[in-house]
Amino acid sequence: METLELNGSSGTLIADNQPSTSKPFLEANTVAATLDEIRDKHLIPVFAKDNQPVISQSDFISLTSDVVQHFFQHETVLPPSIRISHPIKGRIPEAKDKPAHLLREEEKTIYYERMAFILEIPTISDTINGNPLSLTVGGIKAHNQDNLYARKGVEEHFKLFIGFQNRVCTNMCVWTDGTKETLRVRSIDELTEAIIDIISSYDAKRHLDRLSGFTEYSINEDQFAYLIGRARMYQHMPNQQKKNLPQLLFGDNQIGMVVKEYYNDSAFSREDDGSLNLWKLYNLFTGANKSSYIDGFLNRGLNAYGFVSGIREAMDSDGDNWFML
Incomplete structure (x- = not known):
């Protein structure tokens, strides 16, 4: 296995002409989405008691992207690959009595209850058993885990991970030292701190050494x-x-x-x-x-x-x- 350095100055560099969305990293019961689509076309759930918005899925993706680009400012960060599932459909009040098949697109509303995304950094990479791996940061947001019947200020649930994606097959290689499975935050600031913490504490070299050991x-x-x-x-x-x-x-x-x-x-x-x-x-x-x-x-x-x-x-x-x- 070649030596990896987090500044990308060594290791196997991979051409950055393949976007993160070239192959799905997750398939079951999901569809692909773009950040623009989620930000511009999907509703944002609110807390029922005070009508205050949750931290939106688009904010989560954008915030993680900003932190990643700050940490790896000399590297290539590909656009996010996003998968969504469990659509929650609705309609505007003016169309409440229309038959479903007569609804126009502008009369429909939607958001997706569950979302997962990854951000790939192909210039930080290595090879194991002939398979090129690239550093990847990702997150998962599932609104069904939040208490939306409460007021703003209760804990909202997120999952964060950093690891390597096998570019041969888009398999995600993650381990506990690069993962926060039960992250609970009350604000954007707390979420930002958690993203910074997981990236700064992740030991990529140690993870690669352990993965490489599987070949023996x-x-x-x-x-x-x-x-x-x-x-x-x-x-x-x-x-x-x-x-x-x-x-x-x-x-x-x-x-x-x-x-x-x-x-x-x-x-x-x-x-x-x-x-x-x-x-x-x-x-x-x-x-x-x-x-x-x-x-x-x-x-x-x-x-x-x-x-x-x-x-x-x-x-x-x-x-x-x-x-x-």
């Missing part, structure tokens, strides 16, 4: 088959039995995608002898994670890293791992 460990076909069988069993086990086992947040459909791509993925499929290094296994899971809903995307991304790290630790110490043969 492999499982054979029998071990992979055992792991998949155990993963399917895990979904149906009583909660009491799960308590002492490594957590796995991926469901049957996603485990099925891992198996499918074990045979078919152009970048991460098995070797001729059926073996698979842990970097490929990790990317099979992060690839399956793109079928998650927005509100489960970050949790499953972190779980993919922790799950594969647990396998590596067991192999390193000859210890036990319930999912391994």
